[in-house]
Amino acid sequence: MVLKPLSTCNTYHNQPLSTTYHLTSSPTTINHTLPQFTTILQVAAVVVVLVASLVKADPEVYEPVYKPEPLPYYFDYSVHDDYKKTDFGQHEKSDGKALYGTYWVDLPDGRKQRVDYTADHYKGYVAKVSYYGKAKHPKYYGPPVTFKHQGYGYH
Incomplete structure (x- = not known):
């Protein structure tokens, strides 16, 4: 046809x-x-x-949805610079349920601050702060640093 x-x-x-x-x-x-x-x-x-x-x-098979288990990890960094006189860093590890760590920093007054901490879902964040060394302050402070307004900007 x-x-x-x-x-x-x-x-x-x-x-x-x-x-x-x-x-x-x-x-x-x-x-x-x-x-x-x-x-x-x-x-x-x-x-x-x-x-x-x-x-x-609409999938054919329905399966229950579970939250993934947290994975354990280890994290570490540090900076030590003799020229700039900086020293700071952090160590942290987790077993998947709780977190344990330490961080430290050199303060401008010459002391070192160290914070040891733990964190979990039951106690929350718990920190123990400690200081090492003796604070050193200069005997003479120079004149204050001031800047003149340049006439531009918001203020």
Whole structure:
């Protein structure tokens, strides 16, 4: 069976473009309107997209969701610079349930501050702060450092 167009009708201003087809082996006539056909294709495309999204969003197997267990770790860093006279750092480790650590810093007055800490979900953050050395203050302080306003900026 071969479809042969009998007539094509073009009209203006929102009128459908239609083509009448005739089957060569049968005397029936098929009247097909182009906008109706594109509307059917659009609806079919929307249905396919909706079905695909539902299949993807709804897995076949439901498994319980568990929070992942915290992993143990060890973290360490330190900076020691003789030229700038800086010395600070931190050591930290975790067994997955609690956190243990130490950090230290050289203070401007010559002392060293050290903080030993633990943290968990039961006691929270517990720190023990200690200082080593004796504070040294200069006998003479120079004049205060002041800066003149340059006339730009917000204030």
